Amino acid sequence: MNLLHYLRALRGIATRELLRFVHQRERFISALVRPLVWLFIFAAGFRSTLGLSPIPPYETYILYEEYITPGLIGMIQLFNGMQSSLSMVYDREMGNMRTLLISPLPRWFLLVAKLLAGTLVSILQAYAFLLVAWVYDVRTPLEGYLDLLPALLLSGLMLGALGLLLSSFIEQLENFAGVMNFVIFPMFFMSTALYPLWKLQESSDLLHTLAEYNPFSQAVELIRFALYGQFNIYACVYTLSSLILFLSAAVIGYNPSKGMMQKKGGKQ
Amino acid sequence: MIQSIAPVLSVQNISLAYGEKLALDNVSFSVHSGECRILLGPNGAGKSSLFSLITRLYDTRQGSIDIAGLNLKRHSSKALGRLGVVFQQPTLDMDLSVERNLFYHADLHGLGRKQAKDRIQEELERQAMFERRHEKVRQLNGGHRRRVEIARALLHKPDLLLLDEPTVGLDMPSRKAIVEYVHQLTADHKIAVLWATHLVDEIFETDQLIVLHKGTIRFQGSVPQLLDTTATSSVASAFQHLTKEVR
Numbered sequence: 001m002n003l004l005h006y007l008r009a010l011r012g013i014a015t016r017e018l019l020r021f022v023h024q025r026e027r028f029i030s031a032l033v034r035p036l037v038w039l040f041i042f043a044a045g046f047r048s049t050l051g052l053s054p055i056p057p058y059e060t061y062i063l064y065e066e067y068i069t070p071g072l073i074g075m076i077q078l079f080n081g082m083q084s085s086l087s088m089v090y091d092r093e094m095g096n097m098r099t100l101l102i103s104p105l106p107r108w109f110l111l112v113a114k115l116l117a118g119t120l121v122s123i124l125q126a127y128a129f130l131l132v133a134w135v136y137d138v139r140t141p142l143e144g145y146l147d148l149l150p151a152l153l154l155s156g157l158m159l160g161a162l163g164l165l166l167s168s169f170i171e172q173l174e175n176f177a178g179v180m181n182f183v184i185f186p187m188f189f190m191s192t193a194l195y196p197l198w199k200l201q202e203s204s205d206l207l208h209t210l211a212e213y214n215p216f217s218q219a220v221e222l223i224r225f226a227l228y229g230q231f232n233i234y235a236c237v238y239t240l241s242s243l244i245l246f247l248s249a250a251v252i253g254y255n256p257s258k259g260m261m262q263k264k265g266g267k268q
Numbered sequence: 269m270i271q272s273i274a275p276v277l278s279v280q281n282i283s284l285a286y287g288e289k290l291a292l293d294n295v296s297f298s299v300h301s302g303e304c305r306i307l308l309g310p311n312g313a314g315k316s317s318l319f320s321l322i323t324r325l326y327d328t329r330q331g332s333i334d335i336a337g338l339n340l341k342r343h344s345s346k347a348l349g350r351l352g353v354v355f356q357q358p359t360l361d362m363d364l365s366v367e368r369n370l371f372y373h374a375d376l377h378g379l380g381r382k383q384a385k386d387r388i389q390e391e392l393e394r395q396a397m398f399e400r401r402h403e404k405v406r407q408l409n410g411g412h413r414r415r416v417e418i419a420r421a422l423l424h425k426p427d428l429l430l431l432d433e434p435t436v437g438l439d440m441p442s443r444k445a446i447v448e449y450v451h452q453l454t455a456d457h458k459i460a461v462l463w464a465t466h467l468v469d470e471i472f473e474t475d476q477l478i479v480l481h482k483g484t485i486r487f488q489g490s491v492p493q494l495l496d497t498t499a500t501s502s503v504a505s506a507f508q509h510l511t512k513e514v515r
Binding site: 002004005008009011012013015016019020023024095096098099100101102103104105106256 | 323324325326327345346347348349351353355356357358359360361363364368371372373374375376377378379380
């Protein structure tokens with residue numbers, strides 16, 4: 001086994017993920033429509049009711065559409081991470097996952113490769129969304145689009161790792177609806193995606209604290225600052241730490257002798 | 269027959285429990301190069317559990333498994349590289365082409381593009397599927413999908429081929445073709461085969477058998493030995509005899 005083998009496996013996994021994405025046009029359209037509905041309808045409706053004072057990285061008053069754009073990019077990656085996890089549960093139930101897991105490579109590498117492939121898809125979705133937003137006149141400085149790339153990679157990996165971790169616990173597809181209700185929605189609404197922290201503090205200290213420590217908030221802030229050519233070191237370290245935590249737990253979860261795979265034995 | 273060379277698959281004293289329920293109880297056997305060993309057992313006998321352990325989807329503390337002389341726990345990646353598997357459930361990507369599915373497998377096994385292309389052609393031609401390589405798997409019938417899965421399992425030239433009830437749900441001609449093809453592989457390519465089934469008509473006279481029932485091995489040996497031991501005239505009656513129990 002050598003480096004070339006690892007690279008070939010990574011190529012295989014990424015190509016498969018991209019091809020599956022291309023073949024599932026509905027998935028791409030819904031991934032794009034969801035944030036656009038929020039941008040075109042929700043943000044337009046709330047534009048006049050939500051006043052936002054200039055907070056970093058913004059230097060002037062901004063429109064609400066501009067404020068929630070990073071949050072909606074985060075939403076794309078959050079949903080994509082969960083979608084990948086859903087597909088892993090499906091693959092495991094249907095059997096496809098086995099062909100991956102019995103490959104002659106360390107399991108941690110196979111999971112990381114799968115994670116990278118899923119993140120790649122989420123980055124494509126995010127840029128497609130930004131293109132439509134640009135046409136709609138929601139724009140950021142040009143260099144922001146380039147600075148965004150490493151931030152998207154990190155946030156996508158972190159949210160994908162969370163999905164991976166969840167998929168190691170979820171035994172059946174039917175249980176996935178619960179994940180939507182108990183993970184995706186609280187994570188999204190209890191974050192800085194739709195409103196800044198100070199706004200939340202006005203309503204509830206508890207909500208403010210929860211939102212502050214929500215890894216999704218930090219991923220959104222990382223994206224927000226990157227979009228304006230700035231680097232939020234706290235958000236970066238927080239997101240990276242969350243990634244390490246989620247990924248390590250997922251690797252343990254998929255370890256045949258330690259994790260949930262062992263407990264799932266017999267339920268085939 | 270006394271086997272002098274090291275087995276391709278060696279399973280020693282394997283036990284596996286799901287909570288209180290014992291799925292495999294002290295199972296030991298081996299499979300040698302060029303041998304087709306049939307793992308015969310009714311539903312729930314423990315065949316799939318055993319396959320999950322050999323493919324390292326699950327792990328157990330009791331016993332050891334070696335593939336091509338490599339311990340599965342200590343050298344799992346290398347050992348899995350010597351293994352080709354056809355699972356009971358279909359594991360092909362339905363929306364991708366036959367060729368794309370095989371390239372995916374070749375990448376996972378580290379084959380270069382040229383080598384992968386050659387091997388794909390070789391394996392698909394052997395099963396008269398090469399002309400259909402650009403078709404989506406969804407367009408193939410069950411028998412052809414199975415052929416592709418067997419081609420895929422052989423792509424990296426494994427020493428051991430595992431087949432977990434590969435003919436379930438197939439029509440008679442497809443079943444016959446697959447059974448004959450796999451037996452031919454053991455003769456022509458000296459590959460070791462472990463074939464799990466509950467269908468006795470898939471057994472050849474020359475096969476070695478393991479009868480597994482409720483997690484324990486009830487019989488190991490050749491077809492004539494099975495008939496002798498059970499004093500029956502057919503494999504079907506012998507199988508029935510060994511697996512009959514008060515429920």
